[in-house]
Amino acid sequence: MLTNYKTGVYFDEMMKEDGQPKNHYQWFYQLVHQFNERELMNKHETAQLNFLRQGITFTVYSHTGGTERTMPFDFVPIIIPRGDWEKIEKGMKQRMTALNHFLDDIYHEQRIVEAGVIPRDLIENNPYYYDKQIGGVRVPLNNHIFLAGVDLIRDEHGEYRVLEDNLRNPSGMSYVFQNRYVMRQVYPELFNQHSIETLEHQLSELHQSLITQVPLNAEPGKKPTAVLLTPGIYNSAYYDHVFLAQQMGIELVEGRDLVVKDDMVYMKTTRGLQRVDIIYRRIDDDFLDPEAFRPDSMLGVSGLLRAYKKGNVSILNGIGNGVADDKAMYVYVPDMIRFYLDEDPIIPNVETYFLSDPERLDYVLENIDQLVVKNVGASGGYDMLIGPQSDESEQEIFKKKIVEKPSQYIAQPTIKLSRAPAYQEGRFYPCHVDLRVFIMSGEQMNVLPGGLSRVALKEGSLVVNSSQGGGGKDTWILSESGDQHA
Template sequence: MLDNYKTGVFYDEMMGNNGTPKHHYRWFYQLVKQFSEQELKEKHETAQLNFLRQGITFTVYNHTGGTERTMPFDFVPIIIPKERWEEIEKGMKQRITALNHFLEDIYHDQEIVKAGVIPQELIENNPYYYKEQVGGVHIPLNNHVFLAGIDLIRDENGDYRVLEDNLRNPSGMSYVFQNRYVMRQVYPELFFQHSIQTLEQQLSELHHAVISHVPPNADPNQAPTAVLLTPGMYNSAYYDHVFLAQQMGIELVEGRDLIVKEDVVYMKTIRGLKRVDIIYRRIDDDFLDPEAFRPDSALGVPGLLRAYKEGNVSILNGIGNGVADDKAMYVYVPDMIRFYLDEEPIIPNVETYFLSDPEKLDYVLKHIDELVIKNVGASGGYDMLIGPQSTEEEQEMFKQKIMEQPNQYIAQPTIKLSRAPAYQEGRFYPCHVDLRVFVMNGEHTHVLPGGLSRVALKEGSLVVNSSQGGGGKDTWILSEGGEGHA
């Protein structure tokens, strides 16, 4: 099946250079070999259809309106041996703890700035730094990051590195569960020889994390009421919202379902108004409250921020987290770990150049064809240049942009992202992958075993985002030491 498969210069998750599978993929390889070509094709189609029938879709917008699409699913899982995973888990907890300290610090005493670790202007000039709105506010558990999605990649040596922190509204957790569900439905045979960490209980962990954020003024004699605030069914991640609300057993609300009266948030029910204590919002800061942020927001709830500041409602993730997960602040996360925790980062960053430094700028302009350029404020693979895959015209355009606004861009060496086999259109071929790890934070920090493996299904492409042709894979964390067992 993988006879013509070439690993090339990249690190391959599954295959060694000699054409044989790596140790922890041995069983998987054997099992897949037993499928006929016909079976593989049929299973592939059944799996894709499964997503469509269940309406597990995201909406893509273009000039003709929105189209519902499914995220293509690839059945070759990313398998991670236990010891490897434990290291990732530790690294993730460490990173989130530091980032959370950082957020608490910069909205209060700014010790890290006083210590000269992070330049003041980098924080003050950040468009997502909402000091005016939430500076000095005390929040439950002092916890700003209730759910983070940390994107990891592996370089050509197979070492994990953090590519991006998502501390605002990381999406995709529903896909982790649906990928596993479909995988079990369509490829039950593959599970026979593997002992894999289960995903059950994970949503009750999440629920527990949500309800641990009780606001100071909530009625102590009653269980807190939590809701998930969605922009609505036309949002591209709506399925994610539905799934999480449903599985956690909390109400899925839209801005128009909420009202603030005397700084208390209520939802409008068939029995009148009901007090809301905790809001897991999937709406960006800007749109939360037209009184405090964008006045044109129709998605938000007027007065929400006042209720938050009064301690009448908790908002998850915290307001103003954007200052910690943008691409410029990213560079300082290892320093944050050293500063707050007095530890060395377990999972390193990707090397990153600031273009405000004239020396680096000069270097980047000269070597633009070897580097990846990213807008510090953009996400989802937009406003990004991948040097080795770009035309001269595009490079010129980016040089122009960089020179106009050097602070707006960062550069990173083009990493030889690891690859894994993907089975699409009747054949196996290598595709670049990354891994979004979900970290939940409440009374304690918990890492969801595995996460969302995203795959760039366009051959040679480095962009894994679902809006740009990326797909998903199941992620297996082996519960035995790297060895499948019978």
């Protein structure tokens, strides 16, 4: 079935250049060959329907309004051997520790600026730097990052690199669980021969992390009340919100369910008002509180920031995290790791050029057809140019944009993103993949084993975002005994 499969010049997760599977895919390879074509097609169909029936959808907006879509699921898992995973795990903890130090630092002492490691401008001109609103505010456990999602890719040598940090509202965790669930339902045969890390306890870990972040002035001795604040059913990640609230056993609230009185936050219940201590919000900073941020926000709660600053409520992830995860600050994360931890980064970045540097700018303008150019403020695969896949007119448009506002853009060499087989319409073909790893922090830090493997199902495409035709895969971390098998 994989006989005509070509790895090409790319690093392949599963296959070797000679057409044989890698060691840790040996079992899987053999098992797949026990299915016939028909079985594979049927299973594929069943898996997709499963998501639709359960309404595990995200909403895509266009000029004609929103449509609910499922994220296509591909059954070929990304299998990661124990050793590789341990390195990723350490690298993620290191990175999050440094980023958390950074956030705490720039809203207080600003040591990293004083030391000349990061230019003051870059921080102060960042649109997500909310010093005016929350500078000097102490957060519970000094923890700014309750749940992070870090996007990893592998280059042509198979080395893992960080592509992007998501420290605000990373979505997709529900898909990790649903992918595993559907995988077990539809392909139970595949699990017999593999011993993989379970996800079972991860949601209680998440809940545990959540409820340790009690605000300063919480009523002592009382179990804190935590809620998940969602923009509502029309938000593209609504299913994620439902899933997390349900699994953690906390109330799923909208802005209109909350009210601030005397700088305390309450939810409106059938018996009147009930005090809220911890808010895991999935609303962006600028919509949180019309008093403090955008006055036109219909999603937020008036007075929320006052309550936060008084230590009457915890807001997770912390307000103002956006300054640490944009594409410009990304370049400095290795420096942060050295500065705060005095360590070398375990998982490196992708090489990145600032276009505000005139020398770099010239280089980029000349070599734009070989580079990836990204808007520092955009995400989701929007406002970016993939040099080798663009035509001249597109390149011209970007050159113009860059020259107009060089500080708004960064450039990276086109990485030969690793690939893995995907199965669609009766055949296996190679698709580019990345991996979003989830890190939860409270009193302790915990990395969810595996994460969300995203796959660009359109052949040749490099964009894995679900809003642009990307799909998902289950991710298996082989447990110790599993490693010996492989």
